[in-house]
Amino acid sequence: MRSSIRPGYNPLIRKLESIFTLTDDERQALEHLPMQTTAIKEGQDIVREGDRLSRSCLILSGFACTYKTTAQGKRQIVSFVIAGDIPDLQSLHLKVLDNSFSTISPCSVGFVTHDALRDLCTCYPRIASAFWRETLIDAAIFREWVMNVGRRDAYHRMAHILCELMVRMKAAGLAEGHVCDLPITQVEFADALGLTTVHVNRVFQQLRGDGLIVTQGTRLTIPDWDKLREVGEFDPMYLHLEHAEAAA
The missing domain is CATH 2.60.120.10 (Jelly Rolls)
Known part of the structure; x- marks a missing residue:
């Protein structure tokens, strides 16, 4: 970045x-x-x-x-x-x-x-x-x-936080479509989600294998936004954005 x-x-x-x-x-x-x-x-x-x-x-x-x-x-x-x-x-x-x-x-x-x-x-x-x-x-x-850390499993937990970050990045003008630069390491995701780095790595592999995310270096692409939202049970209402299109 x-x-x-x-x-x-x-x-x-x-x-x-x-x-x-x-x-x-x-x-x-x-x-x-x-x-x-x-x-x-x-x-x-x-x-x-x-x-x-x-x-x-x-x-x-x-x-x-x-x-x-x-x-x-x-x-x-x-x-x-x-x-x-x-x-x-x-x-x-x-x-x-x-x-x-x-x-x-x-x-x-x-x-x-x-x-x-x-x-x-x-x-x-x-x-x-x-x-x-x-x-x-x-x-x-x-x-x-x-709620995310306490009541969702690791797969759904990660999907939720990736959705949140993408919406916030779009609102800030830092993402195009569903593509952004996300220089957050697996260690940092582990510390945010209450997981081990090994578990985070396994979840990322599963999300990539299911076609929900594509990563290249620090670049994150979400090819199936609706599916990732569904998996993460993500409702952007809590972000209280003025413009609904930022959450789409």
């Missing part, structure tokens, strides 16, 4: 407009939101559990994940983070971060001070509403992940 940003593409505006209708003035305000941009290598923590933050991070390009670890050091990934996401937006109101964020691929990250975000929300209350909606959708995704 390239770390550069396409000309004319604003990940934050694209993300918010997938779940909320913005005015021209609000788009302009978001365009001029002050931020410090940093390139971060893959496998690096952006922020850690227990941090007290004075700024939030916006993923401008690349992939990251939200995770927690047990006392024995075992990692549980609780969400995947793509361009346009602000994974620590809750730090605006919560003093101590209760999870960590790490890059999966090289990322371009924009750091925005909480003061700048509060000023933005004060001047543009509808943007505050959009951010609130964003955090509510994050909570809906967490609930769906609990």
Whole structure:
């Protein structure tokens, strides 16, 4: 995944407009939101559990994940983070971060001070509403992940998460049809789905053998979208997208 940003593409505006209708003035305000941009290598923590933050991070390009670890050091990934996401937006109101964020691929990250975000929300209350909606959708995704890991077997579990990622990538303008770049390793899928890497490898082989996915390097193609949705019991309602075609 390239770390550069396409000309004319604003990940934050694209993300918010997938779940909320913005005015021209609000788009302009978001365009001029002050931020410090940093390139971060893959496998690096952006922020850690227990941090007290004075700024939030916006993923401008690349992939990251939200995770927690047990006392024995075992990692549980609780969400995947793509361009346009602000994974620590809750730090605006919560003093101590209760999870960590790490890059999966090289990322371009924009750091925005909480003061700048509060000023933005004060001047543009509808943007505050959009951010609130964003955090509510994050909570809906967490609930769906609990359901997925707790009540589906490995085959259906993987189908569901691949459907979710494809829909979110399409909404973010990062997929064409049902094809996208997905640089998530089998280790990371294992940590997200509560499986071993051996089991993840076996499930991928089964999905490929059944003609539901095609993988080439980091490139994912879903040739039979309706069938994969059926296998994963995937209903995009919990993503609360403004445009239904993004889920098709």
